[in-house]
Amino acid sequence: MMLANTLSEVVSSVILQPTQGSGAVAVTAQGVSQAYDRDKQGWIIKTDCHSETVRLHMVFKDIHNVPRNHLRFVSWTAYMLRYHKSLLEPIPIPSAPFSHYYAQEVSDEGIIMETEITVKELREPGCPYLNEKGQLRVQVEWEESYLLFQATYHKYDDIYKVHNQQMKKEISILQAENYGLERQLFSYQKSLAYAHARGGTYSDDMQSPEGREEEDEPFYQDRNYTLGDRSLSTDTEYA
Template sequence: MALLYRFAQLHDRSGTRVFSFVVTRTVVRDPERDVTSKELVCGFQRWAVAFSRGEKVLGVYLVWRGASRNLRVYVDFTFTLLNREHFSMNESFSGKRVKFTYEAPAQGNRSYIAVADLYSRNFADTNGEFQLELSMANVRTVYMTEVRMPTSVFSAGQTKPSKLETDYFAFGGFDWNLVIYPHGKDADGCRGQDSRMSVYLMRLSGFDHRCRVRYSLALGEGERRIDSGQIEDISDAEGCGFGWHTRVRWSDIAHKGTLRVSLEMLEARTICEVAVQALGTSVLPAAPCYDRDKQAWAIRADLNSDTVRLHLVYKDIHNVPRNHLRYVSWSAYLLRGEGPNITAIGLPGEPFSRYYVQESVDEGIIMETNVDMNEVKENHCPYLTDKGQLRIRLEWNESHLLFQATYHKYDDVCRVHNQQMRREIVSLQAENYSLERQLFSYQKSLAYAQAQQQQQQQHPNQQHHSVVGHQGHLERSASSDTEYA
């Protein structure tokens, strides 16, 4: 069994996530048993860690759980076995831009480490358990397919289809597909008047939530190719967004009735929008909302400050499994405007995150805003609706269920490694400082030697010039006397 134990997010450009697992002795002692971890989410895709037991060697694999046809996922990943003695003895292997496909959803190393080395090199403890870290970064999801206009002979009165659809694929916990209108789409969903192509990204599942999605789309190949650039859209309760309305016709980019479609999915985040009462009685009511896992939350406005504050409470905190942690990350926005022109203003300090353990009641978390209380009381706040409410958007980023809610001996390994690395860094800094001082001393000595050499070269030259000049003066004097005589 492999238990997801700890999670860390590095705020770097690669979007690195580090997952720590505690691997029990059944992986080593029961070679006939297939050991696979529970699913985890990274880069809006579902993954798992699997182990294989061969002839005296242990293999480990990263398995893509959301495999779909025509979908490819690229990821940088690193597996690291944590040594209980010193971090320099950790055993790692990694891959860059590793491709996962429907035909090959698992990638890894079948000869990661010898089983005997787990004990002799101090990876496993006395219970036969060891720790494994998985680092993932630069996760890219690319969907590529071709759509073809039917070329069969149409009977009288029968027209070509007004839309073409691709097969579905998984991303962000939802199923999606592309709907292409070769001749455009008007308000009634029929063929458009200007025959310009339109493309819609449709969500086929999870209709109990809205979703903010970001993607880029390309149609055609070679000189016929057109790119949409990054598109940010809101997938409504019916799974439809605003779409991409091109300026070209089907015949401009299709080749022999076939169109090449390339889609890169960047993010898909579940959102919920609530109206929070900001005017009224001293104790304002709380507005209920739900996250991606259908867990209940409540949010209310707190007016006991110079600015409006929002109090978010996890109502289903009692549903967290015993001896587990639930890590939740979210972003919060104030909304202004309507429809496509809506503006979302992020709250200071977002994104927010917190660990939750099983308790009877959650005390909640306070989120500050920049909304002045005087503007709210005087009803001059641009975020207030006619009913005296603030519209809040909660965007659920990540949620992970972690084993072991309290500090444990497994945490000691990382803390020891931390201290060892700090000592190594201090030692390297001292050594680097010493080398820099030696280098400066060598440069100073070299510069002094070069200056001395230049002075020695200039001194004989000056003496030579003075002697030659004196002789020339005597010769000129003698010549003048002779001529005068």
């Protein structure tokens, strides 16, 4: 099955300005970029270069369009486009994918997405994240968008889904461990039957109460047992 998600691509101009009195170069991002999701809802992406790393501020512009008594769940993955020779390589932003529940509000405070691109890297000549016009290119992949009735669904209902996934994972691990133990038990029973078929005996290192070492007698003395003897089988069947 193939999935086709909506993609939005925005650009942000980066200005390099030398500071007065020093040879340092200041990096500032100019303007905001607008994008639209699969439901034709408007979003604003702002680039922030005032910290050590570049940050993207994602704002739901049309949050006032969410119907009353409803929630809109939106999830997305953001990529920074890096120039590699003549190709564009999408680099996912850490902590992706992002998601949030939106209710009707006058405005949205937005979500901060931290990138691994340092501001120092933008100052270097030939930065692979800047095009010939000195612009950063950001690609947003819209993954899920649902309109939920608030009276019957709450964001904390996701706890049940997370717990269900964790329990399934733990059950699969326990099943694998149980299968491994059953294989070891079957191998031990097979080796024991083979040893009895050859007429071998066993001895242990345990001491008797009198301090004397006792030798084990053959487990069965009346008849010889072979690998095909059903008396050595257990109630467990193995494939």
